Amino acid sequence: MNRPDAERDLTLLRRAIALALNSPLPDPNPRVGAVLVSPDGIVVGEGWHHGAGTPHAEIEALRVAGDAARGATAYVSLEPCNHTGRTGPCAVALAEAGVARVVFAQPDPNPTAAGGGDTLREAGIEVAGGLLATEAEAVNRIWTRALRLGRPYVTWKVAATLDGRTSAADGSSQWITSPDARADVHRLRALCDAIVVGTGTALADDPRLTVRDSQGTPAPRQPLRVVLGDRPVPAHAQLRSSEAQTLFLTGHDPAAALAELHRAGIRHVWLEGGATLAAAFLRDGLVDEVVAYLAPALLGAGRPMIGDLGIGTLADALHLDLVDVTRVGPDVRMILAPAGREA
CATH class of the missing domain: 3.40.430.10 (Dihydrofolate Reductase, subunit A)
Structure with missing residues (x-):
């Protein structure tokens, strides 16, 4: 990845982290934000988690993007979840939507939900994780602890x-x-x-x-x-x-x-x-x-x-x-x- 692309990744990931701040506190679930960007660099969807029982940030962004999600890069403040709770696994939803690449900040510390990055890789999706992890973790300091x-x-x-x-x-x-x-x-x-x-x-x-x-x-x-x-x-x-x-x-x-x-x-x-x-x-x-x-x-x-x-x-x-x-x-x-x- 060349330097301009790396800087672009960080900028868009910071946008996802900023969106996560819209998520409510307190809540049993983490605060998460997501941004979907088309191959030509256009933001086609954004979202954040609105609280337990509501669609996760990735699902919100996918709904906004619609068909434009295919081939897009997803920037997420927290590793996409890999389990079915009140909602389905976001890692699977991103793969089914045809997203080509996922960049996430904080790895998920929840053993029940972790592993989304591996699921995405197994689906043939390029994954970069751990970027700006400290910044993202600050959004969910107590939940993470x-x-x-x-x-x-x-x-x-x-x-x-x-x-x-x-x-x-x-x-x-x-x-x-x-x-x-x-x-x-x-x-x-x-x-x-x-x-x-x-x-x-x-x-x-x-x-x-x-x-x-x-x-x-x-x-x-x-x-x-x-x-x-x-x-x-x-x-x-x-x-x-x-x-x-x-x-x-x-x-x-x-x-x-x-x-x-x-x-x-x-x-x-x-x-x-x-x-x-x-x-x-x-x-x-x-x-x-x-x-x-x-x-x-x-x-x-x-x-x-x-x-x-x-x-x-x-x-x-x-x-x-x-x-x-x-x-x-x-x-x-x-x-x-x-x-x-x-x-």
């Missing part, structure tokens, strides 16, 4: 005073942080598939765990609410409202809970449980990201932000890498990841 981990990506969110208290000695906790910080929490909640708390938090705080705007109006799409533990949650609890679906999981095993959620298509968990549940996830190495809001206030007593981690000496402290620090109103939001782990 979840597939590689084999479980949902876990973000632990905590709001505390400067001395690490999540409530005062009398149990009052509304509100430790400012309206600005709370609005930021709702913005980030909306990007997750599920919000997880323990029965302790459910009973002590009676939270709604919904995504709401600044006026308190619930968003049209709500993450799944998940309550982990054995104590019963009363019928009048806000977690039993019709505002959002709630899943009650018995037991206290974070890994088992994540496995069940992963099987259900949950890829990003927003952990809002109290100190005990957060400590259980941290002890088991199941927290991938920490979003901590610190208020410029001191209490000196009250509930701590984290429970016993089984650490007896400073040398064994759980260290975190600081990824970002942002002022949110009067508060500070820190995003961190366990030291040495990808955020």
Whole structure:
């Protein structure tokens, strides 16, 4: 391939990656964009995935292109899928449409769907994969991490005073942080598939765990609410409202809970449980990201932000890498990841 052709491939692949940004978040499926280009260099079809159960990006582009897809080159931000789920395999659809060449960015990390590149090659189609893979992976950062981990990506969110208290000695906790910080929490909640708390938090705080705007109006799409533990949650609890679906999981095993959620298509968990549940996830190495809001206030007593981690000496402290620090109103939001782990 000469240099002008290589530059053209990169330009069109970046167009496919840009189209992928139109795909919704959150969704159990990856965000994908596709561009079909005729042999004479004319874009004949574009598409992106509109969410679980809808046609994939390649199918959208093929529908737009029609007969012009024959002999075309397909540029796709993610390796065309190779399995039948709610929709058929895109690799087969591209081959049947007569596409002559496929250029994709990120190889598919999903073992169920991977292998599309090989299927295309077996059909006699020229395939180039892995170009701009890092750029494409950034579009599906959390989805990719979840597939590689084999479980949902876990973000632990905590709001505390400067001395690490999540409530005062009398149990009052509304509100430790400012309206600005709370609005930021709702913005980030909306990007997750599920919000997880323990029965302790459910009973002590009676939270709604919904995504709401600044006026308190619930968003049209709500993450799944998940309550982990054995104590019963009363019928009048806000977690039993019709505002959002709630899943009650018995037991206290974070890994088992994540496995069940992963099987259900949950890829990003927003952990809002109290100190005990957060400590259980941290002890088991199941927290991938920490979003901590610190208020410029001191209490000196009250509930701590984290429970016993089984650490007896400073040398064994759980260290975190600081990824970002942002002022949110009067508060500070820190995003961190366990030291040495990808955020």
